[in-house]
Amino acid sequence: MADPDVLVIGAGAAGIAAARAVRAAGRSVLVVEARARVGGRVVTDGRLGVPFDLGAAWLHNAEGNPLVPLAGALGFRLVDSDALRREQTRVGGRLATAEEEAAYGAAWDGFAEAVRARVAAGGPDVSVAAAVPRGGDWDATVAAWQGDIIAAAPLERLSLQDFAATALDGRNMLPEAGFGTLLAALAEGLPIRLGAGVRRLRWGGAWAEAEGDFGTIRARAVVVTLPTDVLVAGAVRFDPPLPAEVVQAAQDLPLGQVVKVGFRGVAGLGLPEFSSVDRQVAPGEALVAMSARPFGRDLLACHVGGDAAAALEAAGDAAAEDFMRAEVALRFGAQAARGLRAGPVVTNWMRDPFARGVYSTARVGRAAARGVLAAPLAGGRLCLAGEACHARLAGTVGGAWESGEVAVGNVLAALQ
Numbered sequence: 001m002a003d004p005d006v007l008v009i010g011a012g013a014a015g016i017a018a019a020r021a022v023r024a025a026g027r028s029v030l031v032v033e034a035r036a037r038v039g040g041r042v043v044t045d046g047r048l049g050v051p052f053d054l055g056a057a058w059l060h061n062a063e064g065n066p067l068v069p070l071a072g073a074l075g076f077r078l079v080d081s082d083a084l085r086r087e088q089t090r091v092g093g094r095l096a097t098a099e100e101e102a103a104y105g106a107a108w109d110g111f112a113e114a115v116r117a118r119v120a121a122g123g124p125d126v127s128v129a130a131a132v133p134r135g136g137d138w139d140a141t142v143a144a145w146q147g148d149i150i151a152a153a154p155l156e157r158l159s160l161q162d163f164a165a166t167a168l169d170g171r172n173m174l175p176e177a178g179f180g181t182l183l184a185a186l187a188e189g190l191p192i193r194l195g196a197g198v199r200r201l202r203w204g205g206a207w208a209e210a211e212g213d214f215g216t217i218r219a220r221a222v223v224v225t226l227p228t229d230v231l232v233a234g235a236v237r238f239d240p241p242l243p244a245e246v247v248q249a250a251q252d253l254p255l256g257q258v259v260k261v262g263f264r265g266v267a268g269l270g271l272p273e274f275s276s277v278d279r280q281v282a283p284g285e286a287l288v289a290m291s292a293r294p295f296g297r298d299l300l301a302c303h304v305g306g307d308a309a310a311a312l313e314a315a316g317d318a319a320a321e322d323f324m325r326a327e328v329a330l331r332f333g334a335q336a337a338r339g340l341r342a343g344p345v346v347t348n349w350m351r352d353p354f355a356r357g358v359y360s361t362a363r364v365g366r367a368a369a370r371g372v373l374a375a376p377l378a379g380g381r382l383c384l385a386g387e388a389c390h391a392r393l394a395g396t397v398g399g400a401w402e403s404g405e406v407a408v409g410n411v412l413a414a415l416q
């Protein structure tokens with residue numbers, strides 16, 4: 001292939017969107033991807049015999065999510081997860097009473113109202129933890145959901161301004177074939193070189209040059225979609241180095257931690273399809289969010305986030321399996337836990353050198369970092385993209401997708 005107009009580094013959501021946008025504008029593009037597959041943090045695993053998304057599973061903010069119409073155009077079936085979800089909250093091994101459910105609902109409302117009021121009051125950024133209620137029977141459970149499960153980090157480490165600006169909104173859709181399957185279909189036909197990790201990027205002149213085991217590729221402009229922690233780790237040597245404020249912005253948007261464990265053999269849990277099961281936790285106790293039997297399938301996905309996820313991943317797959325089995329036993333009894341089949345699938349996002357975590361949140365006081373990371377460099381010939389660059393939909397596939405399109409808009413303007 002002749003030197004492309006635009007080189008895209010990374011074939012995750014941002015990279016795929018960027019490549020499609022360059023093509024749609026009638027320019028030439030090449031994507032280089034370190035892994036042997038496309039999709040990045042969106043991948044559907046088939047080892048359990050049913051689709052199991054190791055990374056992203058839901059299309060959040062469905063009303064404005066660019067992937068919803070794209071999925072429809074390709075004939076992918078999406079279901080409204082919120083409408084189908086059957087929620088169950090447990091207190092230890094029993095179901096929560098109606099009174100407890102009402103108190104739990106009030107704690108969710110109290111959290112949302114406290115965030116809203118503190119943001120509306122203005123003033124300097126604080127941690128989310130500093131703004132929300134604590135001490136009530138259900139506050140720790142809501143905090144664990146909002147922090148460790150949804151944001152993948154504890155509320156103490158999250159910027160309130162960024163948390164409010166990037167809060168999930170609207171409906172959540174589930175693709176029946178798996179999100180990774182959908183994203184791979186959206187990448188079909190694009191010029192993507194797999195197994196092509198970039199180690200060095202020269203930029204700033206009339207041509208950029210990417211180097212790796214594949215040799216050297218020249219392009220007139222580059223879109224870089226590396227996750228923030230991969231950037232910070234220095235996996236790609238930028239020559240000249242990225243401006244200090246850009247490196248600082250990536251450091252201010254660290255990736256959180258999540259471990260997901262997928263089991264088969266869920267019949268003994270007695271749950272209806274699309275079940276979502278949580279339980280009351282005490283302050284400091286890890287919360288496991290369970291999603292069972294999506295589309296009636298024999299699948300239980302157990303999800304833990306934050307420091308507990310980091311510790312579990314470090315302890316190894318067997319420890320993660322044991323932890324989840326103990327949680328199932330606590331909620332549904334030892335027999336139900338024994339019914340789960342051996343050989344679950346356990347994720348390892350933090351150990352993955354091409355991800356190093358799950359998705360970004362801003363450190364306290366650093367909500368402006370997303371704008372710094374997304375600002376065009378070299379007059380638009382070098383643009384960073386990816387979920388961390390999106391001021392509103394950060395942490396999501398839709399946000400990554402849109403950031404890839406925005407980066408290409410800047411790149412094309414520079415190439416005029």
Ligand SMILES: Cc1cc2nc3c(=O)[nH]c(=O)nc-3n(C[C@H](O)[C@H](O)[C@H](O)COP(=O)(O)OP(=O)(O)OC[C@H]3O[C@@H](n4cnc5c(N)ncnc54)[C@H](O)[C@@H]3O)c2cc1C
Binds near residue numbers: 054260
């Ligand atoms: C467990 C988990 C659950 C999630 N749940 C959801 C969800 O339900 N809904 C949702 O919307 N989002 C969810 N997310 C977040 C979502 O997956 C990400 O926000 C999104 O996929 C990020 O896309 P990206 O293109 O920015 O980055 P990535 O997908 O990480 O793409 C970057 C690409 O760059 C490649 N790369 C890295 N280094 C190099 C190199 N040196 N050279 C070349 N290529 C390189 C990587 O392999 C990767 O393919 C979840 C993520 C995880 C991990």
